[in-house]
Amino acid sequence: MNTEQRDTATPELWQSLPNVAGVYLMKASDGSVIYVGKAIRLRTRVRSYFREREKSASALTSQMMRYVTEVDYIVTETEVEALILENNLIKAHQPRYNVKLKDDKRYPYLRVTTDEPFPRIHITRKAENDGTRYFGPFVHVRSTRQVLKQLTKFFPIRTCTLPLTETGNKYRVCLDYHIGRCPGPCADKMSVADYDEIVRKVCQFLSGNTDAVVKELTEQMEAAAAALDFETAAKYRDTLKDVQQAITTQNMDSVSAADEDVIGIAARTDIACVQLLRVRDGKLLEREHYYLNDADPEVLATALSAFISQYYQNAVFVPKTVVLPMPIASAELIENWLSEKRGSRVGLNVPKAGRLRKLQTLASKNAEILLTQREQNVVYSSGVEPALVELQELLGLKHPLRRIEAYDISTLGDRFAVGSMVVLEDGKPASSEYRRFKIRSVEGQNDFAMMQEVITRRFRRALADDEKFNKLPDLMLVDGGKGQLSAAQAAMKAFAASHLPNIPMIALAKRVEEIFVPGKSAAIVLREDNPTLHMIQRLRDEAHRFAVTYHRRLRQKSLSASVLDEIPNLGPKRKQALLQHFGSIEAIREASLDRLLSVKGIPRSVAENIRKHL
Helix, strand or coil: CCCEECCCCCCCCCCCCCCCEEEEEECCCCCCEEEEEEEECCHHHHHHHHHHHHCCCCHHHHHHHCCCCEEEECCEEEEHHHHHHHHHHHHHCCCCCCCCCCCCCCCCEEEEEECCCCCCCCEEEECCCCEEEEEECCCHHHHHHHHHHHHHCCCCCCCCCCCCCCCCCCCCCCCCHHHHCHHHHHHHHHHHHHHHHHHHHHHHHHHCHHHHHHHHHHHHHHHHHHHHHHHHHHHHHHHHHHHHHHHHCCCCCCCCCCCCEEEEEEEEECEEEEEEEEEECCEEEEEEEEEEEEECHHHHHHHHHHHHHHHHHHCCCCCHHHHHHHECHHHHHHHHHHHHEEEEEEEEEECCCCCHHHHHHHHHHHHHHHHHHHHHHHHHHHHCHHHHHHHEEEEEECCCCCCEEEEEEEEEECCCEEEEEEEEEEEEECCCEEEEECCCCCCCCHHHHHHHHHHHHHHHHHHCCCCCCCCCCCCEEEEHHHHHHHHHHHHHHCCCCCCCCCCCEEECCCCCCCCCCCCCCEECCCCCCCCHHHHHHHHHHHHHHHHHHHHHHHHHHHHHHHCCCCCCCCCCCHCCCCCCHHHHHHHHHHHHHHHHHHHCCCCHHHHHHHHHHH
């Protein structure tokens, strides 16, 4: 059985992400994490970065997106889990484009000092492996304080810092004792055994068993409302909300110093996906996923055993605990083997409940999502851009769209009119196939006639077997509306008697991004978030950029020639030297006499003529 690491590079980095809560990691070409973010919906959030890149984005985001070649992710159960996992991953990877706090501020925990005869409860931001009980981390600090306050109403546990012993405590009781929020162990008013029962209930509640408290609060709220005491009912409602909000913690952060690998698995027919969550010092820091070929879904334990043997064979580090979704054969043998590799005892754990069980369930959920994506996005593995497939289906074409050519016109009045042709091959720009045209036969501002000239010249050269134009497109894209599309159709009709195949074409209008198809009166309008629309827009914009760049070059060249040609004794070599040295006519105009003289080949008389004329 072979393991194959999943290739996360896809034509559109966001398309394969699930639209669920989680954390995304943007990576550069060398595999380094350059940004970590959280999201309620992963695909929607990551997609926004690419849309911003195409439209408007902050300078830092634009800079970052130039380096992003891969987007990885980790699915979580809730947004709160994603928030705290994001915090852990930022601290672990120190991404270049994340804001990082200098003081490394932590989320608050509730600490129960179980190392004392009469444990107390308090809020702390520093969790240590000191033998006491920590609960959290919590996200909503205000709600956490409210829960601590309300918790002492249901479970009267002390919050003071008095150093109490098992017996012989002769302190004076405080106000908390008189209002029923502390049983008074400071004055020996409760035994250690009875107090331990309170502590047990507090820990049980903070561990997630909140049903009894929530039920009591709900009953009190409903009773107050039934008695028309809406003010009291509102207080119970707010308390209930605080309790439910503050106890929302994440499964991925604990104060355990143990290192753990948590494994989840999902299978289909003859392939399985294994998800490995790497927990270090109690924090989930990264994940890996692999595919197992020839795996039988009916005997996943066999596939899992094979994966463990192969994965840890070359592993540099073996953790203290490997968490599994199910028992495997030869578990004792594998434990002994892993213990020998680690140099200390390693355990294979199949948890039934608690933190590790939640983590294991999360790992299996991630594996299931990855496997589903593999099934749904088979076009990725074949190297075909999904947007091309959708566009082919949208236009009702029988042949795949391997090559798309886009055309645009750029003018300034009736001067320097140019046309452009850019090419998309297999969903990727083919810059070596780009072509540009200087408009020759059209006078005045007539974009339709210019479009006809460009397309006519392009296919005339194809028929002449010009190697620069002998590749024919599967689809033509014209920048504009019905007018430009009609002009392109008219140009192609001239080749009806030739051996050119019938090449389909479409036009994309900028105003509302409508797609026009010959023979159809109604335009095709796609949703703004449609990947196919984005692909067409990018191709159209690239054609526009290429045309405008050529247009500006001609205009600058014409301007430079006309101004410098009027200066006496300034020949081609001297003009070239000046433009290379200063970069533009404006820079030459602003240059001092001394700076002009510093250019090789420019004598004083010529420099003075330049100053005089410019």
